[in-house]
Amino acid sequence: MKGRTDILTLHAKNVTMSDQVDLSTIARGTPGFSGAELASLINKAACKASKDGKVHVSMPDLEYAKDLILMGAERSAASFTLDNRRLTAFHEGGHALVATLTDGALPVHKATIMPRGHALGMVMQLPDQDMSSWSRRQMIAEMDVCMAGRAAEELIFGVGNITSGASSDLERATAIATSMVEKYGMSSKVGLVALSRGGKQRGGGGGQISEETLAVIDSEVRKLTDESYARALKMLKRHRRSLTALAEALLEAETLTGAQVREVVEESKAGRYVNPRLLVCACKIEIY
Numbered sequence: 001m002k003g004r005t006d007i008l009t010l011h012a013k014n015v016t017m018s019d020q021v022d023l024s025t026i027a028r029g030t031p032g033f034s035g036a037e038l039a040s041l042i043n044k045a046a047c048k049a050s051k052d053g054k055v056h057v058s059m060p061d062l063e064y065a066k067d068l069i070l071m072g073a074e075r076s077a078a079s080f081t082l083d084n085r086r087l088t089a090f091h092e093g094g095h096a097l098v099a100t101l102t103d104g105a106l107p108v109h110k111a112t113i114m115p116r117g118h119a120l121g122m123v124m125q126l127p128d129q130d131m132s133s134w135s136r137r138q139m140i141a142e143m144d145v146c147m148a149g150r151a152a153e154e155l156i157f158g159v160g161n162i163t164s165g166a167s168s169d170l171e172r173a174t175a176i177a178t179s180m181v182e183k184y185g186m187s188s189k190v191g192l193v194a195l196s197r198g199g200k201q202r203g204g205g206g207g208q209i210s211e212e213t214l215a216v217i218d219s220e221v222r223k224l225t226d227e228s229y230a231r232a233l234k235m236l237k238r239h240r241r242s243l244t245a246l247a248e249a250l251l252e253a254e255t256l257t258g259a260q261v262r263e264v265v266e267e268s269k270a271g272r273y274v275n276p277r278l279l280v281c282a283c284k285i286e287i288y
Helices: 002-011 023-028 035-051 059-071 082-101 136-157 164-182 211-238 240-253 258-269 282-287
Strands: 108-112 122-125 255-257
Touching: 002 023, 002 035, 023 059, 035 059, 082 108, 082 122, 082 136, 082 164, 082 211, 082 240, 082 258, 108 240, 108 258, 136 164, 136 211, 136 240, 164 211, 211 240, 240 255, 240 258, 255 258
Parallel strands: none
Antiparallel strands: 108 122, 108 255
């Protein structure tokens, strides 16, 4: 992260930046970016600020440029029906809520229902610093957050109305669970061994994995993902008021910062009106 911050600072030397710009925050959200991509980020942010008639580059300009590189150009939300936008708002609201309330989950940086590329919305989480390893608690929390979008769809719209929008979430959760079982020795039934789906032991022994062991691996992976989904659904049921408040806020504002997400959650949990600008009121909850 420090290296990316230094590269961004270097390329920002000849660009007028707002006093509120924090390049380390941008660096946190750009893992894997090359030097050329970081330079392009600064350039795209400057172009955006110039197009908008600004005299300096601000954090929203940098966030816009980062998202443009990561996910592609924005698409007009007006081309989607209100029902689609509402479903997306609850889906992303589910991710944001579980990420906010789950111990071990990465902090929410922002949540949006602004379509970009193939994505109808997203919740971005950023670590406070570079992470070289993950604990079991953090992996479980990450799976719970992944499952929360589908769980929110089921809770609000019913099983018959769940969508294909959770496909990448399920892939991510399954990959984490599989690694926990096969690579990290985090399954008591499989044990402290490192295995490979290719049929070879990772230790170089060359032994084949038996059908019985494969069946146990599949069972343990399924157990982890099922338990994760159940936890996410239980949390959303317990905090349905906050879920609805987040969905309403996203429908109105389209994009919420991490601080705004936390504000909506805390205010709705307390049963108070949230920031009027976000148009969230506890009295609306009973509609759903």
